[in-house]
Amino acid sequence: MSRSLTSRITIEPLDLSRDVELLHAWVTHPRSAFWMMQDASLDDVRTEYAAIAADPHHDAFLGRIGGRPAFLVETYDPAHATGMGDLPELRPGDLGMHVLVAPPEGAPVPGLTTAVFDAVMAFCFADPAVERVVVEPDVRNHAIRAKNLAAGFTELREIPLPGKTAMLSVCPRADWNAPELVRLPDPPGAVVPDEKHRPGADLGAFRQGLPSSEHLTPELMARAQRHLVAKALSEFSHERMIAPVAEPGRPGRWRVETDRSSYTFAARVKRLEHWVIDADSVERTVDGEPREPDAQELVAELAPVLGIPDSLLPTYLEEIASTLASHAWKLRHRAVPVAELVDADYQEIESAMTEGHPAFVANNGRIGFGLDDYTAFAPETGAxxxxxxxxxxxxxxxxxxxxxxxxxxxxxxxxxxxxxxxxxxxxxxxxxxxxxxxxxxxxxxxxxxxxxxxxxxxxxxxxxxxxxxxxxxxxxxxxxxxxxxxxxxxxxxxxxxxxxxxxxxxxxxxxxxxxxxxxxxxxxxxxxxxxxxxxxxxxxxxxxxxxxxxxxxxxxxxxxxxxxxxxxxxxxxxxxVPRTPAGEQLTTMAALLHRDADGDALVTAWIKASPVDAATWVAAYLRAYLRPLVHCLYAYDLAFMPHGENLLLRLRDHVPVGAFMKDIGEEIAVMGELDLPEEAERVRGSFPDDVKALAIHTDVLDGVLRHVAAILDEDGILPEDEFWAIARQAIEQHAADHPELAEAAARYDLLRERFRHSCLNRLQLRNTLQMVDISDQAESLIFAGTLANPVSPVAP
Structure with a gap:
């Protein structure tokens, strides 16, 4: 049985108004003969489970696998059960249990019943007051009796109960044969009861009893630390908060000094001052002694030059810790090779993304989520x-x-x-x-x-x-x-x-x-x-x-x-989905920046799988992405926020053919005098001329394309100078096709030699709680000089 099956089991209180028809189909199925409701009508089932809902000593729950209804659970106090109250074998701390696995719709799934049974036992023992689980199967039900024995039950004796002769069996907590598949499940957790879980059950203890922290190992955390330290050194250097110096006598190696540590690493510096740092090459020493890279310590050491207020430094360190935990989890559970994503569907690609925002260092903070929340709600878990x-x-x-x-x-x-x-x-x-x-x-x-x-x-x-x-x-x-x-x-x-x-x-x-x-x-x-x-x-x-x-x-x-x-x-x-033509693949544009755990890039794989060369592929991509954004700026003074998560690409034969822009209401700006409906007037902004062009220079060239260009250059697919020449041609061709927009093109001057260097991490570091004032975003920007424009015809 696969671990992924057990990882997606959940148990919730039964909702009779929603579930009665489903229950009727289950309990009247020929495979459910031992449930003794073969001839029950829908009203009979409704009456039976309404009585259970009203009984303070009896509860019913619906179990799901991967979100789909798959089994029924009942728990009860044996001391108040018909025919059992006077049994001398019963003790305080006993909990009775029934479980019914839904009849299969197709071929039976190997291991499914075992997975359900294990999860139900874990659910019962979630309550620390429960010392033993009690079951009383029909003596003729040899299959379930075998399951009971395998789980650690001891058969005590036959007892007469209404409608059957039962085998009274008990499983003390110490005898429960809790298997690895339950104790160490893949997220989103083997069993997560609803907030209305069984009275007396300790939800915290239950979740602690099913830990899903196996990703927090020294080995995986060391990889996560190296990855994040390399990214921090890269992006802090890009934003000119630190300035690496070349190592004498060590070509290609650079050094950064803090007040107590020294970091050296191998790196290539590309256009737009983009640092590609090899994570495995990072070496750290403290007082001359080798130490493992540590992202939190790096940030704490650099805090004076990063400009983090002392009062907010702990908050930022918490976001760094959460980002590390997320990366370790992805290494453990989401190591999907890019070869499996080349033809994957939209949501498979979405959940396979591992990096988060390409520029922000602390990009998976999610402060407020516990471990169970992470596994239930983080996009990478696919739950x-x-x-x-x-x-x-x-x-x-x-x-x-x-x-x-x-x-x-x-x-x-x-x-x-x-x-x-x-x-x-x-x-x-x-x-x-x-x-x-x-x-x-x-x-x-x-x-x-x-x-x-x-x-x-x-x-x-x-x-x-x-x-x-x-x-x-x-x-x-x-x-x-x-x-x-x-x-x-x-x-x-x-x-x-x-x-x-x-x-x-x-x-x-x-x-x-x-x-x-x-x-x-x-x-x-x-x-x-x-x-x-x-x-x-x-x-x-x-x-x-x-x-x-x-x-x-x-x-x-x-x-x-x-x-x-x-x-x-x-x-x-x-x-x-309804607007994506048949035969086209839909993907988040963030996928163009994705590398898998082995370092293979999805954009490289798409280009190799396509029928065109890399230059043609990039030109097609920029026609779907860059050219429309330039046109909106020239024709309407309209700027979007076109980062990877806000744009979906349509691919045909693995080549971009179109795009969907989203997150419109919060993240557009009109920077001119265009007529607007009264209701839309709030998107009009007043911006300095040198800031307006940053809608392309910062948000597109620096925010997205510098990362794509570096990946293709590093992978030997397309030299970065050729990439930027294609981008320049996209802007020039648009101008040639639209002479009526010449004045706007001259005003924005997208091909200027240099543009202002607007910095994202500086914003977050200045105020980790509210990075910008959304009602006046231009005034919130922080600049660090200028950058050489990679699409300028003037050589840098």
Missing amino acids: AVRLHWVAARRSLTHLSLGADQTEQALYDAELAPAVRDRFRARLGALGLAADDYLFLPVHPWQWRNKLAITFAPDVARRDLVHLGEGDDEHRPQQSIRTFFNASRPERHYVKTALAIQNMGFVRGLSPKYMEATPAINDWVASLVHADEELQACGFEVLRELAAIGYTGDAFHRLAGTSPYRKMIAALWRESP
Whole structure:
């Protein structure tokens, strides 16, 4: 049996309104004869499990594998069970257990029953008060009796019970044959009960009993440390916070000195002062003695020159630690060779990304996530997530819709009728009118850690009503708070508020700020769809077509703003799947910067798999990416935030043929006098002329293309000078094709000899809690002189 099977088992309280038809099919199946409900009607099953739900000594749970319903669990107090209360063999600390594995839909999966049984036993022993698990299978059920014995049960004697002769069997905690596959599971964890787990179960002890920290080994952490130290030395050098000096007599080696350590390493310095440092070559000495590289110690030693405020240094070190832990986890669990990604689908590629933002050193902070949260919700784990939903009182909630949207159409598209009926029934059971509420999706972590705690008064007032999980499985994207619908890929992305600290921000969503989001997206989409140049380049946008936010809390009644105003909101963005032609592959542009654990680059593999040479491939990529962005700047003074996570590429025969731009509402700027709808006016900004061109110089050339160029040069696929010549030709060809935009081209002067060096890590290091003021981002920028422009015709 594969470890990946056991790693995706979850157990949650049974929801009879949702699960009764499923249970009926299971318990009446011929394979479930020992469950003694072969002739039960749907109403019989409903009555039986309603009685269990009402019984304080009996509980029922639904088990899933990979998010799909797969088994039923019942636990009970044997002292209160019919026919068992007077048995002399029973003791305090006994817990009874039944388990039913769903009849297979196709061929049986080898090892599935064993995996389920092991997970259920772990679930039972999660409660430290449980000393023994008690079972009483039918004496004729030899298969389950064998499973019991293998797990560590001892058969005591036959006992008469209603409808059967049973074999009373017990398994003390000390006798439980807990297998490796349960004690050391792959994430997202072998069993993670819902917050409404069985009364008396200690959830913390349960999770501690199933540790998933096997990635935190000296060997994997040493690799993660070397990787992050090399990246820190590279990016801090690029931003001119440190200045490596050449090692005398050691060609190709460089040295950086701190107040107590010396670092030497092999590196190549490429265009845009991009340092390619070999992680394995990094050598560190402290007081002349060799020491292993340590990213936290490097940052602490460099803190005076990095400009980190003393009060924020511990926070940044925590983000460094989390980034290291994430990298170690990926080395342990996500070592996917690029050969397997060349033809992979969109979400396989998304979950295989290992680096995070290419420039930020602390790029996987995620402060607020515990280890169980990481394995459940980090995009690289590939775990299925079911979003929770709350009903938010309509009078205290604002729903903004795109021009072609209605509330009814939105919910029709996103929630199946049965789900909406379930939600409305929940409200009705509380004596609430469903029409007085709007449905709002929330991140599971956000519900457990914020809404149910920080907003407890709102829940108690029924201004917010927890409705439970939706039915669809979602996959978290690289941006971590955005989800792709894996059950129904044609349905919208859902972007949720998430009150964790990550890469310089608390990842909330402001209801007030998002009110205009659909209108802004409508305007941008209409502009892009009507532009012949952009259409010819295959450039499209994915609209954020609905946004919702609750403002009835105490924090919105205060005069000042705070992150607490950004905790209950969501938006829906179009899915790219219905708009991707058949035969095309969809990928995050971040994949162009991806190297696997062996150092092989995905962009190199795509070029080799394509029918064209590297220069032609790069020209096609820049036509889909660079040229549309240049055109938007020249024609409309419109700038996007086009980093790897914000852009999806379409590939045909492994060659780029188009792109989807996303994250429109928060990350565009109009830098001129273009007419805007009143609702979209907030995206207009006033910027100095030398800052406007940074929409290409910093965000595209320095932010993305310097990394792609370096990879292709290092891999011997395309020399970097040729890469940059192709980029220059893309800009020049656009100008030749659009003489009507000559004035704008001259004003932006993208081919100038040098441009201002805007630095990202400097921003994060200055304020790790709020990197920039989103309402005035230009004023937040930090510059470090100028950079030689690699697309300038003037040789550097």
